[in-house]
Amino acid sequence: MAGELKEVQGIIFKRQKYKEADLLAKIMTKEDGIITLVVRGALRPKSKLGAAAMNFSYGTYVIYTSGHGLSNLRTYKEVKQFDSLYNDLTKNAYASFILDLIDHAFIEYQPLGKYYDLALFALNKINQGVDSEVITQIVQMQMLAAFGVEPNLRSCVLCGKTQGIFDYSIKLGGIVCSDHFRVVNSRLHLTPKAVAVLRTIGLIPLNRLGKIKLDPALKKETRQAIDRIYRETLDLNLKTKKFLDELKFFK
The missing domain is CATH 1.20.1440.120 (Recombination protein O, C-terminal domain)
Structure with missing residues (x-):
């Protein structure tokens, strides 16, 4: 499958060094899922791409991707950071x-x-x-x-009751009403x-x-x-x- 240039909106959330001055950065996007990007030259002091690929940066990124494996970050349009x-x-x-x-x-x-x-x-x-x-x-x-x-949080997993006093059972996968407290050991x-x-x-x-x-x-x-x-x-x-x-x- 040939690659294509694509605009994605996403959040950068993981980075690691890759080759001498490059980075691998993970970006989380809504429609295209989680993508690992190669960010070339990101570790060089004045790299604009590096600054746009800091953790907790989010915005519009232009990537070259084939829809599998590593993609490349080419440029970005508007990127902000969750500063705090x-x-x-x-x-x-x-x-x-x-x-x-x-x-x-x-x-x-x-x-x-x-x-x-x-x-x-x-x-x-x-x-x-x-x-x-x-x-x-x-x-x-x-x-x-x-x-x-x-888990079933809407109603008792045993009788379907939605109102009353409830407890939680991991084994049964949801909430249990007080009618069954004596028989549910879990x-x-x-x-x-x-x-x-x-x-x-x-x-x-x-x-x-x-x-x-x-x-x-x-x-x-x-x-x-x-x-x-x-x-x-x-x-x-x-x-x-x-x-x-x-x-x-x-x-």
Whole structure:
């Protein structure tokens, strides 16, 4: 398949040295998926391409691609940066983890659709100073579907009830109402508030998301539940997640 020049809109999120003065940079795009770009001369001091391919840069890039393998960054039109993600270690760690998570859910050149919107939403919010951990939990819950393990958050997995007090069962793949608490051994024994948060952040469309404020104890409970869901359903072991956990430990 012959290559073509193509304009893509995307977010740069991973870089590594490639040959003497070149870089490999990963870009996340909505329609063309995740693409690895060769950025020639990017490591030279005055390289404009290098500046446009910094992590957390986003905008319109002109690439030469054949739709598989490595593509080449030729030029760019309008590129901005999420400055506070670049300059703040904690925000940087959350944003890196979010993009890493999306990167692992898709193969190269597989369209991202709504998950690109999710990435952009998350980076914008974290960059603006919204609670990074809450935003990350929203992404984690909504990404379960992309990994093929979407939980049933709408109704009890056993009887279909939608109102009442619920708990969560990883084994059963969703929420369980209080009618079945005595017979479900696999439930997580979460507080009703924590289950309500998991349901809300897992189901709500992004454009309807107002301000979600969680007190520290509730946020910790939902974080531990989400971590356990990921641990027991997906084999990921992401370095970005490990770094984030270490960062929390030292705070």
